[in-house]
Amino acid sequence: MIFDTAVCLRHPHLPQGREAGEILRAMDRAGVDRAALMPFEAVQRFNWREANGRVAAACKAHPDRLCGWGTLNHYDGPEETDHIAGLGLRGVRIFTSWGFTPGTGLIERFYVPIAEKCRERGMLFSIEHEGHVPTLGGAVYSDCIVADALPDRPVLMSRCWSWGFWPDYLAALQECPNLVLEVGVAPSSWIRRAAGEAGADRMVMGSWWPEQEPAAVIAHVRGLELSKADEEKILGGTAARLFGG
């Protein structure tokens, strides 16, 4: 089973993926069985509840194919996490690269309570970090602080795209054994190293379609000459376990 854990509903800058039907057709073309939708439009319009609601509606209409992330302004904290849980969404993803990044000392205050609420409601917690300099610069402190605070819960590092920071991503995986890495079209050598050092059961596929073609991510992972078991974990097995089948 192929499970893409990062697909954009209503990307703020790209025309594809306005409606669920279009996303399902793209999944079929790429051979993706299941996908986790993201309310990515909210990073531009701050329409958190409206965007989360749209993802929830798409998931309810196609429960066999789609599940969803909710997102929020972290200052709204655990209360908004409850609202996301009420929509039936499977996790909270914070889009830090678009300005929602508290600094040192504030992760404990703002992200950790959200992650604790996610644990209470049986949801996943994820931090996106493209690595905007100087706010983050590929930094991993926020992931690590949350992972240290909730050692019994997975914390999903999303959008790890800047190749120069992959030594940092691997070191973070080593430092915090509950971190999970999202894989897109990253340099082959780094994906191999992550599979060797952290293990494929801590790696999930995330294309961020329409930013990357899921078919390209799948072909890339299959071209790495990993074991079949590792390939299956990265492309779907690990995500199925984390998202609950």
Place this chain on the structure above:
Amino acid sequence: MPPVIDHHAHINLNYGHRHRTGAEEVLRGMDEAGVDRSILIDLSALYGGDYRPGNAEAAEIAARRPDRFMCFAYLHPPLHGVEACLRHVDEALARMGHLGLKLHPVSDCHPANSREYVYPIMEKCREHKVPIFIHAGHAPYSGPILFAGLARDFPDVDIILGHIGHAMFADACYVARKHPNIWIDTSMNHGGPLRNALAAVGPRRLLYGSDNPTSHPIACKTLIESLDITREEKDLILGGNIRRLLGLDKKEGGRA
């Protein structure tokens, strides 16, 4: 007033191959900034040279002017191979008088946590009981999170993390707060990161460093003086901490 010690100054800094800096240029900045002593680190290998004669030169300067200079040995482990590098470490620490070691992973093209190049050096630090100073904050290879494994695997070796991790200062604060054998070099950064570092580890693990002559030593000294902490805490950062880290009181008795 306790002596002010800048733990981070360089000779043989090569400004675009026009001229190479010497101790007199470092000394000029020290006098202008009111710095009593500096730790010199040769930078020849950063520009394609050999670290071994550069370390010998730094040691000679420190031996000539012990009232103003001390020295750390710069290492480029891949350049002549690890074995040659380890032999040089023994010589630098046992005979030349270097008090610690310095690595610059991003320039010398090895990860800061490299098992091939850095772990053997860490073993030497453990054997000789000296600290290691590692540049931090530039991708690839010198992100502060790479220091975490080193700190965990060598809890008895003191590690100085360079530049508060530059733009990756939040990662620097994370690893230093978590691992008590990581010290933070304050050079070449801003007031915000410095205050973050102070909040993360307190005043006892911050080390005044300027990167003189890349940056004038007055700049960071002024930042430290502007912190909202006691006079005693400022004096720790400006010299007391590096004295404690290097055991200078024991080694030198009453000398500043």
